[in-house]
């Protein structure tokens with residue numbers, strides 16, 4: 001609540017939409033890579049089409065592996081967009097006010113250009129390893145939770161209904177973000193590290209010094225808020241995916 005109040009006071013309601021334009025533009029592409037890689041990996045592993053899969057018992061090991069492959073691939077697509085989002089969200093200076101130093105980045109494109117000028121193109125992938133470590137196992141769990149729950153909620157050899165897609169998708173989001181939050185905290189700190197004096201010597205140093213200075217609870221910061229948003233976001237994501245897949249195939 002303190003964060004919400006201070007954000008509103010210092011940055012008005014616009015403060016809650018900082019760093020939004022790039023994720024909006026990239027989330028379609030990132031989700032396309034995520035779900036496309038998952039579906040095609042599962043097709044390769046189990047050599048059954050989505051329709052055939054519904055009628056047969058599902059190999060959950062294949063689901064987890066296909067989801068993890070998808071998580072690994074989408075993390076690299078996501079890395080530059082996520083870095084720019086985090087850098088813009090952490091600019092807490094109010095927008096241009098007389099006498100107040102303007103924020104370092106004027107917007108996502110200026111942020112991308114500054115990072116490339118200061119840190120080279122590789123600078124856009126700062127924190128990418130932490131993102132890969134965050135997303136690879138948790139996206140395996142994401143799809144495993146969805147497939148397991150939607151089958152559990154659907155009577156045999158029937159297609160999951162819309163309510164099932166929404167509930168299973170919502171819980172898949174919460175389950176995956178609960179596991180992902182500790183690495184998400186580390187990822188965001190690594191992404192902010194390139195700004196001023198380098199604080200961490202690497203990913204492990206970031207984990208150890210964060211735990212030492214702020215206690216192990218630091219790795220669960222934002223979990224409640226993240227879970228509250230993860231349910232609706234992922235309920236709609238799976239609902240749209242399933243219906244679009246039926247409509248298009």
Ligand SMILES: CN(C)C(=N)NCCC[C@H](N)C(=O)O
Pocket residue numbers: 134135138139142173176177180230233234
């Ligand atoms: C735990 N993680 C990283 C995920 N579940 N990622 C995949 C879905 C992310 C979704 N667009 C969202 O913003 O929740």
